[in-house]
Amino acid sequence: MHTSIIDLEDKTDIEGLAKAAIALREGQVVAFPTETVYGLGAVWNNSEAIHDIFRIKGRPLDNPLIIHESDIMRMKSYYKEWDIVAETLTRCFCPGPFTLIMRKADHIETIATAGMDTIGVRIPSHPVAQALINEVGTGIAAPSANLSGRPSPTNAHDCYEDLAGKVPYILAAGDSRFGLESTIVSWKDGVLEILRPGSISKQAIASCLEEAQIKLTIKQSYRGDEVSEARAPGMKYKHYAPKAKVFILEGDSINEKVKGLEHYEKLELINIRSAFYISENLLSALKDANKLLNYEHVLTFADEENYTVQEEAGKGLFAAFRHFDRLGANAIFVEALSLDGVGAAYMNRLSKASNAKS
Numbered sequence: 353m354h355t356s357i358i359d360l361e362d363k364t365d366i367e368g369l370a371k372a373a374i375a376l377r378e379g380q381v382v383a384f385p386t387e388t389v390y391g392l393g394a395v396w397n398n399s400e401a402i403h404d405i406f407r408i409k410g411r412p413l414d415n416p417l418i419i420h421e422s423d424i425m426r427m428k429s430y431y432k433e434w435d436i437v438a439e440t441l442t443r444c445f446c447p448g449p450f451t452l453i454m455r456k457a458d459h460i461e462t463i464a465t466a467g468m469d470t471i472g473v474r475i476p477s478h479p480v481a482q483a484l485i486n487e488v489g490t491g492i493a494a495p496s497a498n499l500s501g502r503p504s505p506t507n508a509h510d511c512y513e514d515l516a517g518k519v520p521y522i523l524a525a526g527d528s529r530f531g532l533e534s535t536i537v538s539w540k541d542g543v544l545e546i547l548r549p550g551s552i553s554k555q556a557i558a559s560c561l562e563e564a565q566i567k568l569t570i571k572q573s574y575r576g577d578e579v580s581e582a583r584a585p586g587m588k589y590k591h592y593a594p595k596a597k598v599f600i601l602e603g604d605s606i607n608e609k610v611k612g613l614e615h616y617e618k619l620e621l622i623n624i625r626s627a628f629y630i631s632e633n634l635l636s637a638l639k640d641a642n643k644l645l646n647y648e649h650v651l652t653f654a655d656e657e658n659y660t661v662q663e664e665a666g667k668g669l670f671a672a673f674r675h676f677d678r679l680g681a682n683a684i685f686v687e688a689l690s691l692d693g694v695g696a697a698y699m700n701r702l703s704k705a706s707n708a709k710s
């Protein structure tokens with residue numbers, strides 16, 4: 353199969369978008385941009401097409417997919433009940449990087465749920481994702497557009513790397529704004545569980561609920577170990593792993609992180625093929641300490657106006673993994689960050705990537 357990349361970044365290529373929508377309606381699978389990561393979509397209740405998603409990704413059949421919808425009215429129709437918590441959270445965070453898991457309505461039949469009696473739905477805020485859903489006219493089931501086990505793609509090039517020859521179209525719209533997959537939540541009996549941390553942080557969820565005077569205990573574990581596997585089937589699988597082994601540079605201060613690197617040096621784990629994904633602050637500390645001068649494979653991040661260092665680090669993490677893999681790096685050293693805000697999501701993906709090869 354020939355794979356065309358349709359560029360929708362600068363101006364909306366109405367024809368290209370229409371072609372992709374027709375392909376979806378005809379039961380094909382198409383990759384498209386969202387604000388979190390790129391998705392691999394199919395019409396939500398077309399069994400053959402959904403089956404193709406699992407086959408193309410090499411995804412285990414017991415791992416359900418998220419449905420992407422265009423608005424809250426349509427989102428509601430997938431669920432059995434819609435309570436005040438759902439009403440409040442969707443008002444705060446939808447459209448955006450936020451997925452609600454609740455019991456599915458009886459009339460909702462799709463293999464996208466992998467046989468579960470719950471369903472995950474989100475409303476992407478990305479204009480191309482929105483336009484595509486509207487053009488197709490139904491919800492789109494979509495996992496991240498990577499092959500199973502690989503880092504999620506955050507640009508069309510990274511999709512192409514995994515999907516060339518396997519899908520007719522990849523819609524392109526630059527880099528995903530968040531670079532980490534959506535926050536997934538479910539709740540019952542007074543406890544809200546963050547099944548997967550994302551760009552909507554625990555603190556943001558807490559203040560949204562507080563404002564509406566809703567009292568729920570919020571449970572989040574960035575390593576995913578507090579969350580029961582049965583409720584988050586995807587969490588037990590290996591994730592996000594580049595080919596190179598990932599090492600974390602831990603420490604409460606930049607100095608401690610420099611020491612962390614020295615520790616890896618002593619273990620002779622660092623050589624000319626090592627790569628680094630670190631903050632600009634750590635880079636300058638390492639230069640001051642005469643480290644890193646011989647290493648070419650360095651990508652950095654820094655806080656920017658309106659965005660924290662965690663948000664910026666999260667945005668580029670998966671792209672960095674893929675970039676270093678292409679360069680043939682044998683080890684990737686990545687800076688740990690505090691768990692505040694998006695830090696929990698960043699550290700969750702990082703710890704999964706580093707555990708994958710240990």
Ligand code: TXA
Binds near residue numbers: 449465497534535583
């Ligand atoms: O940001 C995102 O959510 C991206 C973009 C494309 O929207 N999608 C994404 O999908 O990350 P995927 O398939 O890579 O991850 C979906 C996760 C899996 O861990 C899956 O187990 C979980 O959501 N999930 C989906 N439906 C569920 C359900 N009914 N109950 C529990 N977990 C569910």
Ligand code: MG
Binds near residue numbers: 495496504
């Ligand atoms: Mg995924």
